[in-house]
Amino acid sequence: MNFHLYHYAGIGQRSDSELQANNPVKYIDPDGRVFNIIAAGAGAIVGAGVGAVTTALAGGSKKDIAAAALGGAAGGALAGFTCGASLVVTAAVTGAAVAAGVDIAINAYQGNDLLDGVDKAVLGGGVGGGVGYVAGVAIGTAASELKYKPSKNHSITQGRVGSLKTEGKPNSSIDLYDKKGNLLQRRFYGKDGKVTIAVDFSHGNEDGSHSFPHKHVWDWSKGYPQRLPE
Numbered sequence: 001m002n003f004h005l006y007h008y009a010g011i012g013q014r015s016d017s018e019l020q021a022n023n024p025v026k027y028i029d030p031d032g033r034v035f036n037i038i039a040a041g042a043g044a045i046v047g048a049g050v051g052a053v054t055t056a057l058a059g060g061s062k063k064d065i066a067a068a069a070l071g072g073a074a075g076g077a078l079a080g081f082t083c084g085a086s087l088v089v090t091a092a093v094t095g096a097a098v099a100a101g102v103d104i105a106i107n108a109y110q111g112n113d114l115l116d117g118v119d120k121a122v123l124g125g126g127v128g129g130g131v132g133y134v135a136g137v138a139i140g141t142a143a144s145e146l147k148y149k150p151s152k153n154h155s156i157t158q159g160r161v162g163s164l165k166t167e168g169k170p171n172s173s174i175d176l177y178d179k180k181g182n183l184l185q186r187r188f189y190g191k192d193g194k195v196t197i198a199v200d201f202s203h204g205n206e207d208g209s210h211s212f213p214h215k216h217v218w219d220w221s222k223g224y225p226q227r228l229p230e
């Protein structure tokens, strides 16, 4: 085994445990599509539940509770479209606005005073939207990490300029972080130590054509490493 091939994983003078200690901010997938759908669904369910319970506790009527549930679901689902790029406040305001709109519409339909119970629906929708958003982002992030789960033999390196190497420790994976602690790249090496899959978490995206994270498969059939397009 050639130890020099992967010795850069030792990260200069810093030990692995040191790096783990001030470990890089947990990565939030900015616009990975599959995870967005998972996150939107989870956010909507949690947002609806929290919105409904909050309005019920505030003494809202059935229509207020229903309006808050819809508002909470809308705010929570927002996590799926923005997935961390937007703010919790945005989701809470969306939830409150949708809840208010729905409650006013039901009042109009039932011939009630238009503002009847709207304050309680707004409260529930706002809280549901905010909590649903947080849940959605958390679940989307967890799903994305699960999909590209590091191998048991995993190491990290930080501050290295450029890409990770095409050969490494057999049956291992390695992460590359920039100096600010953002995860840029993860590579998996097969039993011969040759890179098999590379996951890009962030790189230049001027034309907006990439979504992150995405993977590249490496092909060695020609005797040298070739990175196939995402």
Ligand SMILES: [Zn+2]
Binding pocket: 200, 203, 214, 216, 230
């Ligand atoms: Zn890429």
